[in-house]
Amino acid sequence: MNSLKITILTENVAGGKFLAEHGLSYLVEINGEKILFDTGNSDVFLKNAKMLGIDIHNSVEKIVLSHGHWDHGDGLRFVDNKKLITHPDSFLKRYRKADHSAVGLSLTKEKIQNKFDLIESKNSIKITDDLFFLGEIPRTNNFESKSTSFEFEDGSDDFIPDDSAIAAVINNELIVITGCSHSGICNICEQAKAVTGISKLKVVIGGFHLKFQNKQTSKTIEYFKENRVETILPSHCTDLPALSLFYNEFKIMQVKTGMKFEF
Numbered sequence: 001m002n003s004l005k006i007t008i009l010t011e012n013v014a015g016g017k018f019l020a021e022h023g024l025s026y027l028v029e030i031n032g033e034k035i036l037f038d039t040g041n042s043d044v045f046l047k048n049a050k051m052l053g054i055d056i057h058n059s060v061e062k063i064v065l066s067h068g069h070w071d072h073g074d075g076l077r078f079v080d081n082k083k084l085i086t087h088p089d090s091f092l093k094r095y096r097k098a099d100h101s102a103v104g105l106s107l108t109k110e111k112i113q114n115k116f117d118l119i120e121s122k123n124s125i126k127i128t129d130d131l132f133f134l135g136e137i138p139r140t141n142n143f144e145s146k147s148t149s150f151e152f153e154d155g156s157d158d159f160i161p162d163d164s165a166i167a168a169v170i171n172n173e174l175i176v177i178t179g180c181s182h183s184g185i186c187n188i189c190e191q192a193k194a195v196t197g198i199s200k201l202k203v204v205i206g207g208f209h210l211k212f213q214n215k216q217t218s219k220t221i222e223y224f225k226e227n228r229v230e231t232i233l234p235s236h237c238t239d240l241p242a243l244s245l246f247y248n249e250f251k252i253m254q255v256k257t258g259m260k261f262e263f
Contacts, residue, residue, distance in 0.1 A: 002130055004168050004175055005029040006205065008259045009048045010040030010075070012236055015256030018051060019044045023071040024179055024207055024236045027054060030131050030168055036063045036082075037166060038179050039075025046078055048257050063116070064133055065090055066179025067163040073105045076112065084116035085125060085133050087162035094158045097151045124195040130169045134191045137164060137183035143219040144184025159183075165206070167192035174198050175263055178206035180237050185209070186223045201227045203263055205255070207236035217242045221249050233261070 007027040014020035023040030027049065036056065039045055049056050062083045065073050068090030076084070091109040095102055105112075112118060119125070124135040139145045139159075150158040160182035168175040176192050178185060185208045193199050204224070210217045224232055234246050235255035246252045 002031050002170055004170050004263045006177065006261045006263075007049075007052065007054070008235075008255055008257050008261075009045040009052075009054075010038075011255055011257045013254055013256045015258040018048045018256070018258035020257050021071075023075070024066075025072075025075060026177060026206075027056075027060070028131070028166070028168070028177065030128055033062075033128055034060045035127060035131065035166075036060045036079075037177055038066050038072040039063065039079065041071045041074040043075065043078040044257075045075050052258065062127060064127065064166055066165060067160055067182065068092060068094070068105050069103055069160075069180065070105060072179050074107075076105070076107055076115070080115040082116055083119060084112065085119045085121070085127065087122060087136060087164055088120040089162035090120075092158070092162070093153050094160075095151050095153070097149050100151075103150060124191075127166070132167050132169075132192075132195050134164050134167060134188065134195055136161065137187050137191050139183055139187050140190065141184065141186055141219075143216050144187055145182065146216075148182075164188075165192070167196055169196050169198050170202070170263055172198060173200045173202035175203040176201065176205070178204070178208070180207040181209040186220055189223070189227070201229045203231040203233070203261075204229055205231075205233035205235070205261070208234045208238040208242070210234070210237075210242035211239045213241045213245055217245055221245060224250070231263075 010025035
């Protein structure tokens, strides 16, 4: 029987003695292999890992970067010599519309290529027998990814085309792990079904990029109910108004640094 363990190395909320920052980094352990999913924006993930007795430098060979935003990928400055899987558009220069401040990665693509064995793919990739990088997410529903607060250098809309996630198949059920869900968490779950051929969603964890008590949040809750998802763990970029709705519906717990989840 295969199993999955997720350790929260970086999150917006601190647990106990562990550090926190605006960012996300999860250590995913599946069938004896450790994969790092995102790196947060600093070396907080390494410091928290050390407190947990985890040696990232020597025990992790693969990193998956969910998308090219600073709060998910700037921790790459503090590791090297690993296989790095991400979408090719993760290296685009990108900015906030509000003030045109940069939100992309600190490291250039050239520096990343020098530090890592870089694998860029718009298509899904089988990372291990039971873990998949989902590649570019088709945006198929009518309520997600309809507006954006980001832009490219020329002022055109940046809908974060590189936004992706990973999915594990555990006992013929899906565990979806997402960084920020700019592409839409429901779109991501549908892509996980398509890539793996598994239709049963058991767990969805990560940033859902839901900010308000609006149509998108309500439709997302409706989707999770229709799919009878057993465990829902919204975190990082899921703001309090949306989190309160999730709590009312699913009695969620708050995801904090240092936590471990086993499925």
